[in-house]
Amino acid sequence: MKYTITIKTLFGLEPVLANELNQLGYKEHETHIRAISLKGELKDIYYLNLHLRTAISILVEFEKFSIKNDSELYHKLKKIKWTDVFDLDKTFSIRGAVNSKMFKHSQFPILVCKDAIVDSFMKEYDDRPNVDTKSPDLVFDLHIRDRDVTVSLNSSGVPLYQRGYRTRTGIAPINEVLASGMIQMTGWKGETDLYDFFCGSGTILIEAALIANDIPSNINRKGYAFQKWKNYDQAMWEEIYDAANKRPKRDLGIKIIGSDIDAEVIQSARNNIKRLPLGRTIEFQIKSFEDFEPESDNGVVVSNPPYGKRINPDSILEMYQGIGDKLKKDFNGFDCWIISSNLEVMKFIGLKPSRKIKLFNGSDECSFRKFEVYQGSKKAKKNEI
Ligand SMILES: C[S@@+](CC[C@H](N)C(=O)[O-])C[C@H]1O[C@@H](n2cnc3c(N)ncnc32)[C@H](O)[C@@H]1O
Secondary structure, three states: OEEEEEOOOOOOOHHHHHHHHHHOOOOEEEEEEEEEEEEEHHHHHHHHHHOOOOOOOOEEEEEEEOOOOHHHHHHHHHHHHHHHHHOOOOOEEEEEEOOOOOOOHHHHHHHHHHHHHHHHHHHHHHHOOOOOOOOOOEEEEEEEEOOOOEEEEEEOOOOOOOOOOOOOOOOOOOOOOHHHHHHHHHHOOOOOOEEEEOOOHHOOOOOOHHOOOOOOOOOOOOOOOOHOOOOOOOOHHHHHHHHHHOOOOOOOOOOOOEEEEEEHHHHHHHHHOOOOOOOEEEEEEEEOHHHOOOOOOOOEEEEEOOOOOOOOOOHHHHHHHHHHHHHHHHOOEEEEEEEOOOOHHHHHHOOOOEEEEEEEEEEEEEEEEEEOOOOOHHHHHHOOO
């Protein structure tokens, strides 16, 4: 059976997700804002949940209809065979996106949908499944645009950036999906050294090591909502998982090195890595970024310095000046990518970015900038900021 599958991602990562799909052999898909849709079977739903690094959640459409008025919503929802999808002992929740003049309150259609589900179960079993908004077994997605209603099942459950490896973090960890998307935007696939001298709990380094070792970012994830569906095919899932559950490459031939000034956060990064089959792929150093030195003549820097929310303005300005000085002094020949939400101080890096990409780290609007450092970059400082 072919399903319509909608893969949600973060703003700005649509091209990366499209590229991932192409690489995995899914050439036919349609890009939307923060989502890509395609057709696929049950095995594709399992495979994509495991393999996509920049997906946030994967929705599977199972009913689509039009309504003439608000009262028709309940009757059409009630016709759905909800009892075919899940059992009484499972909990559920409904998330919605409602954009229709028919409904004054966006929560109302969600309550109607809950009633339709509960009434269907009551009719068949004289009992009802419970709603759980915190960690439900099943998550339904109700999408209403004008008169058109789409009901989908979220096959992922909790968002796919909850990879299962990061149990300890610093105060401002970067979203795992964003980190992977950023690395993929640089074009890095593991052929050169990669450095992050503000590595915190190691998210960028871990996502890079997973890419270099060709190990899915979600290899350690605790579970997926599709495992709670009535049609869950455990043998099919195990076959897909076992094929992906490889050992790390013995020798990558390159280095992935992170450093941070905070010893405690480096310890968190080390602990996070222990949960993954990454062997000794990543090295750590406890030091300030000014003292970090690359171990090769070329490579890629991907780094997420403090944005300055908790630091006084003069120090943050000096820090970004210092980053620019560091890049010019020691990273000649490197592609250096820095993400920050603090656009004011980013100017003080003093190098002209060859690319600027708008991204969001949570609710913070950020700029992800590429600095190609080469002899003479210092001159750019005067003329080009
Ligand atoms: C935004 S956080 C990085 C978060 C990281 N990407 C993660 O996912 O956990 C910035 C990091 O910069 C570190 N830091 C602050 N000042 C530093 C300095 N002078 N040199 C090196 N690291 C520094 C902080 O300890 C913090 O871990």
